[in-house]
Amino acid sequence: MREKTNCLKSIIGLVLILLNVGLFAQQKKNYDKKMQTDFINEAIDQWHGLAAVGDTSYFDFFAEDSFYLGTDAKEVWTLQEFKAFANPYFLRGSAWNFKTKGRDIFIGEYGHYAWFHEKLDTWMGYCRGTGVLEKQGDEWKLKHYSLTVLIPNSKIKEYVNSIKD
Template identity: 40%
Template sequence: MKKTLLLIVFPFFVTTINAQDNLKTQINNTLDAWHKAAAEANYNNYFGALTDDAVFIGTDATENWSKAAFQAYAKPYFEKGKAWSFTALERHIYFSEDKKTAWFDELLDTQMKICRGSGVLVLVNSQWKIKHYVLSMTIPNDNSDEVIKIKTPIEEALIIDLKNKKK
């Protein structure tokens, strides 16, 4: 009886794992192609990977862009044939129960050394699209004080402005 039960349960388990692996492969391919499009300054492929209502959060505290604003910012870089080059070193992918939304985090090899990317993808007409992306620089814990000293004079005014906007 245990063997019969195993035969019924095991194929379902394998199918579930294979489906999840296939979805992860699709997400990896989407993100890798997106990063490659930037490295090759392929404007259409890069921005075509984003949903129309996508948001891109950059490393600077002021960089919270809609897709249109990010396109305007990035277009001159792409037109010069040199955008940016990010290669994933590590990536973790997670899915909603209905498998129509995925979120991820990744460590990237960049010109800024290791950065962290994280974001959300949604399934649009059977194609994964990036809806939200956050890029951040990593800071070794032992160097936090040095970085804070550099940031303080720049970001103090921004902190005051942001607090005043909340009032």
């Protein structure tokens, strides 16, 4: 009987250890996610800041095979195409100055990808930026960014009429 009791205690002890390891791993994962989210948030803020002062290291945040989608339907650019378009704006000392009014960041289960959406105050009024990032080594690189002008529903008819051919 004593052997069964000792065996049962050992099994219960092992189960408790495994549960604690699992909880620790989950807490570490949550901590890592929070740390990565904070890091990404800061990186995006710095990225926008580089455009505001015309610093071409702005383009270093992009992955080599990235795409930037502008507000015009024709603006679907590879990184090289976007650089060619944006370079004159950067040469004048300030490309554009987007002020972040809110941002949500999400990280994939395995931590290789993240995506975000943000509300921006721009010279065009409020816009929404959406992006996808890929973890490349120790860095997050922007794979896809889309900028959209936000139009209040109450102004849609007026907007539609203004762009009719």
